[in-house]
Amino acid sequence: MRLPLLLVLPALALAETNRVTIRVEGDTRIVESNGIANHATGSFPNRGNPHAIEAQKHAFRMPAKPKAGADFTNPHGSGAPTTWGVALNGVPFDPNTAEYWRNDRSSGWNLDLMAQDGRLGVDSSHAHVQPNGAYHYHATPTGLVDALGGDKGRVLLLGYAADGFPVYSANGHKDPKDPSSPVVALRSGYKLRKGTRQGGPGGAYDGAYTADWEWAAGQGDLDQANGRFEVTKEYPQGTYAYHITTTFPYIPRLFRGTPDSSFKKRPGQGGQGPGQGGQGRPGRRPRGPSGETPDGPPPR
Numbered sequence: 001m002r003l004p005l006l007l008v009l010p011a012l013a014l015a016e017t018n019r020v021t022i023r024v025e026g027d028t029r030i031v032e033s034n035g036i037a038n039h040a041t042g043s044f045p046n047r048g049n050p051h052a053i054e055a056q057k058h059a060f061r062m063p064a065k066p067k068a069g070a071d072f073t074n075p076h077g078s079g080a081p082t083t084w085g086v087a088l089n090g091v092p093f094d095p096n097t098a099e100y101w102r103n104d105r106s107s108g109w110n111l112d113l114m115a116q117d118g119r120l121g122v123d124s125s126h127a128h129v130q131p132n133g134a135y136h137y138h139a140t141p142t143g144l145v146d147a148l149g150g151d152k153g154r155v156l157l158l159g160y161a162a163d164g165f166p167v168y169s170a171n172g173h174k175d176p177k178d179p180s181s182p183v184v185a186l187r188s189g190y191k192l193r194k195g196t197r198q199g200g201p202g203g204a205y206d207g208a209y210t211a212d213w214e215w216a217a218g219q220g221d222l223d224q225a226n227g228r229f230e231v232t233k234e235y236p237q238g239t240y241a242y243h244i245t246t247t248f249p250y251i252p253r254l255f256r257g258t259p260d261s262s263f264k265k266r267p268g269q270g271g272q273g274p275g276q277g278g279q280g281r282p283g284r285r286p287r288g289p290s291g292e293t294p295d296g297p298p299p300r
């Protein structure tokens with residue numbers, strides 16, 4: 001499956017430069033950054049995202065020696081806006097959106113950004129901006145991949161999840177225990193549900209909402225959290241590792257370990273979508289896949 005068509009925006013060089021430090025103190029890895037990307041971004045504000053990129057004071061902590069649990073967890077709740085991890089350039093991985101069908105968070109119908117065809121103002125690095133000015137990734141950070149020299153033929157480390165485990169691009173070794181085996185694009189184990197939605201927005205399952213997808217054991221190379229145990233250059237003794245795939249869930253939505261509380265949003269840190277509830281700039285609200293706007297019925 002190819003990535004959905006996204007809104008391609010002009011690349012801009014940011015006035016403020018990227019600042020990030022990554023260090024290990026005892027058993028804790030600490031990532032501090034200003035949240036400014038080390039690559040060109042799209043033009044913000046834009047039609048689907050009315051916010052300008054602003055420097056942040058990100059300070060994330062995570063286990064330097066994480067431990068995998070027996071079960072997968074999502075302590076922030078299904079579909080809740082979550083800072084899932086952080087990239088090597090200090091920009092957060094934030095896969096979920098704050099947009100819901102008719103703006104009803106209790107409905108369970110959370111819009112998935114990668115199926116919105118640019119309605120939420122993403123750039124070519126699959127990123128956009130929260131109301132507080134925080135630039136963040138929703139899928140493969142292509143600008144960062146390029147800045148790191150690309151991942152063609154290699155397994156590329158992109159950052160760390162909130163539970164401390166490493167995050168790689170879609171590539172991995174065919175044999176996870178053999179780093180000399182061929183490098184291949186790893187496949188997610190999720191597939192679209194069959195049939196039509198019962199209640200909510202109705203219509204056929206087409207990927208517009210996260211609930212349109214279901215786990216299919218044995219279909220892909222990765223587990224429910226889009227990860228697996230493997231040997232990599234950075235972890236020659238082996239580790240659990242996540243991968244950002246080219247199909248759902250893109251950036252994982254679950255954790256195999258215990259995420260650090262520093263990744264939970266605090267009041268004033270965003271927590272809303274591009275238009276603070278899903279709207280674009282005033283009077284130009286982006287429409288959802290069935291004609292509705294994320295925060296209510298279509299404007300009259």
